[in-house]
Amino acid sequence: MEGEVVLLxxxxxxxxxxxxxxxxxxxxxxxxxxxxxRNKSALLLQMNPxxxxxxxxxxxxxxxxxxxxQVQYIDEVWNDRAPLLPPNPYQRATARFWADFVDKKIYDLxxxxxxxxxxxxxxxxxxxxxxxxxxxxxxxxxPYFGGKDFGFLDVALVPFYCWFYTYEKFGRFSIExxxxxxxxxxxxxxxxxxxAKSLADQEKIYDxxxxxxxxxxxx
Amino acid sequence: MADELVLLxxxxxxxxxxxxxxxxxxxxxxxxxEEDLSNKSSLLLKMNPxxxxxxxxxxxxxxxxExxxIVEYIDEVWPHKSPLRLLPSSPYDKANAMFWADYVDKKIYPSxxxxWxxxxxxxxxxxxxxxxxxxELEGELGxxxxxxxxxxxxxxxxxxxxxxxxxxxxxxxDFSIIEECPKLVAWTKRCMQRESVSKSLxxxxxxxxxxxxxxxxxxAK
Numbered sequence: 001m002e003g004e005v006v007l008l009x010x011x012x013x014x015x016x017x018x019x020x021x022x023x024x025x026x027x028x029x030x031x032x033x034x035x036x037x038r039n040k041s042a043l044l045l046q047m048n049p050x051x052x053x054x055x056x057x058x059x060x061x062x063x064x065x066x067x068x069x070q071v072q073y074i075d076e077v078w079n080d081r082a083p084l085l086p087p088n089p090y091q092r093a094t095a096r097f098w099a100d101f102v103d104k105k106i107y108d109l110x111x112x113x114x115x116x117x118x119x120x121x122x123x124x125x126x127x128x129x130x131x132x133x134x135x136x137x138x139x140x141x142x143p144y145f146g147g148k149d150f151g152f153l154d155v156a157l158v159p160f161y162c163w164f165y166t167y168e169k170f171g172r173f174s175i176e177x178x179x180x181x182x183x184x185x186x187x188x189x190x191x192x193x194x195x196a197k198s199l200a201d202q203e204k205i206y207d208x209x210x211x212x213x214x215x216x217x218x219x
Numbered sequence: 220m221a222d223e224l225v226l227l228x229x230x231x232x233x234x235x236x237x238x239x240x241x242x243x244x245x246x247x248x249x250x251x252x253e254e255d256l257s258n259k260s261s262l263l264l265k266m267n268p269x270x271x272x273x274x275x276x277x278x279x280x281x282x283x284x285e286x287x288x289i290v291e292y293i294d295e296v297w298p299h300k301s302p303l304r305l306l307p308s309s310p311y312d313k314a315n316a317m318f319w320a321d322y323v324d325k326k327i328y329p330s331x332x333x334x335w336x337x338x339x340x341x342x343x344x345x346x347x348x349x350x351x352x353x354x355e356l357e358g359e360l361g362x363x364x365x366x367x368x369x370x371x372x373x374x375x376x377x378x379x380x381x382x383x384x385x386x387x388x389x390x391x392x393d394f395s396i397i398e399e400c401p402k403l404v405a406w407t408k409r410c411m412q413r414e415s416v417s418k419s420l421x422x423x424x425x426x427x428x429x430x431x432x433x434x435x436x437x438x439a440k
Contacts, residue, residue: 050355052320064314066321076310089295093283100285101269134269 003060005030008036008044012208014107015067016055017159017198024070024194025150026078033193068099069153084152089183092152098138098145099156105131106160114209115218125171129178136182143188150192154185161186165202166209224249227263228276229256231429233328233380234273234286236419240376241290243415245300257305287320290376303371319359319366320377326352335387336437337429346392350399354402357403364409371413375406379416382407387430 007023007030009016014149023030035044035054047056047063056062057073064073075084085092109131112124122153135157139145147151164175164186189195226242228235228251254263254273266275266282269273272313276283276292283292294305307313334347356378360366366374385396385407397404410416 027220059311062311065318069314069321072317073310073314076313089292090278090281090283092295093288093292096291097284098290100288115414 004058006033006058007035008029008035008041008047008054008056008058010035010044010054012200012205013054014159014163017162017200018155019055019057019069019070019074020157020198021155021194022074022084024198025068025082025084025155026074027081028074028078064116068103068156071152084146084155086146086151095145095152098135098153101131102135102156102160106157110160110163110167113167114213118219121171125173128171129166129173132175132179132182135180138183139181150189158186158189159199161190162199162202162205166206167204223279225277226251227254227260227266227273228252229254229273230421231383231426232273233383235285236380236383237376238274238276238289238293239419240379240415241293241305243419244305244376245293245297247293247297247300277368287317287324287377290373293335294373305367305376307367307372316367316373318375319356321354323374323377323381327356327378331381331384331388335384335391336434342392346394348393349388349392353396353400353403357400360402360406365406371410375410379407379410380420382410383420383423383426384430387427390427
């Protein structure tokens with residue numbers, strides 16, 4: 001039923017975590033292959049010749065690239081369990097819109113917090129907080145973005161939770177103070193095995209970023 | 220039926236063109252409202268408070284934003300309205316169609332903007348990249364009549380609006396797209412034979428004039 005499933009990934013990647021969570025939610029057995037991004041494998045270059053990036057999901061030898069596309073693919077192929085996208089088209093469009101918002105905003109703004117300083121960093125921090133508040137607003141009084149159940153947007157956003165510690169250290173602020181409901185949501189998600197096992201340790205991420213900064217020559 | 224569906228539109232936007240094409244392919248009636256982007260309507264600001272951009276499809280009073288999300292929504296709500304779906308039913312083919320549509324957003328749009336909008340080294344680099352990107356798309360097309368295979372589909376809808384930029388790209392970038400990518404140009408002509416496309420796309424020269432006005436405005440700032 002499953003066929004062969006391989007995930008080319010990189011442990012700190014929030015994008016890779018999305019796919020790990022989706023696979024775990026569906027209880028799919030797969031082979032995890034860690035990529036060294038400074039020395040990309042021939043398989044990665046062959047399976048994602050266009051962007052040469054992880055994550056790449058390889059199902060029965062055929063590649064699927066781009067994390068949100070992978071999550072949707074997993075949801076469609078293994079549609080007999082743990083649905084991630086709701087059946088209603090309007091709710092699906094709304095989930096996709098906010099997942100796309102996460103892609104357009106959170107990653108770049110978060111990146112600026114550790115890559116930049118001074119005014120640029122301050123501006124990024126302000127904007128990041130605004131964006132997180134907008135997302136928090138979408139949650140409303142629901143336990144998950146998917147409503148009663150963990151869903152597509154939860155999968156899209158929760159990986160950033162293990163990066164929050166890094167953002168907070170560099171930006172010198174507390175996300176919990178700004179967005180308490182969002183952090184409560186993240187902790188709720190972390191109680192799910194699929195999430196807890198897929199997210200990296202937040203202090204390891206911080207160490208990784210410190211090393212990365214040195215390697216990139218960023219003060 | 221028509222009063223249930225409103226499209227907040229802007230004639231020259233390639234993103235809005237995608238939605239027009241999808242609605243036309245499905246034969247769906249709707250009310251089109253042209254926005255003045257220098258003076259956005261209160262409806263637009265209310266329906267898309269996050270980005271304040273067009274296109275916005277308002278269906279029974281509820282907004283759907285972001286062109287590819289709108290096209291997918293249209294395909295899901297009105298699956299019966301055309302002989303074939305815009306998105307393939309096979310999950311793998313669907314993922315592939317979405318990948319290449321996303322490629323258009325990530326690659327064609329940004330490099331294209333710099334080819335007609337920038338000058339000097341920035342423009343030269345963008346032109347090189349644009350040609351590579353178009354060739355990459357041409358490679359994906361292969362010998363198929365459409366990106367969707369035998370039938371016009373999601374990736375075709377995502378890319379064909381940028382055909383309206385061709386005159387501007389060639390004039391500003393000083394290169395010939397047909398020389399670089401003959402198969403891709405053949406594909407554009409094939410798409411333009413579809414009424415849904417030809418009626419949704421403005422004339423290339425008019426788009427060129429509009430883009431040059433835009434460029435001058437930014438340069439003046």
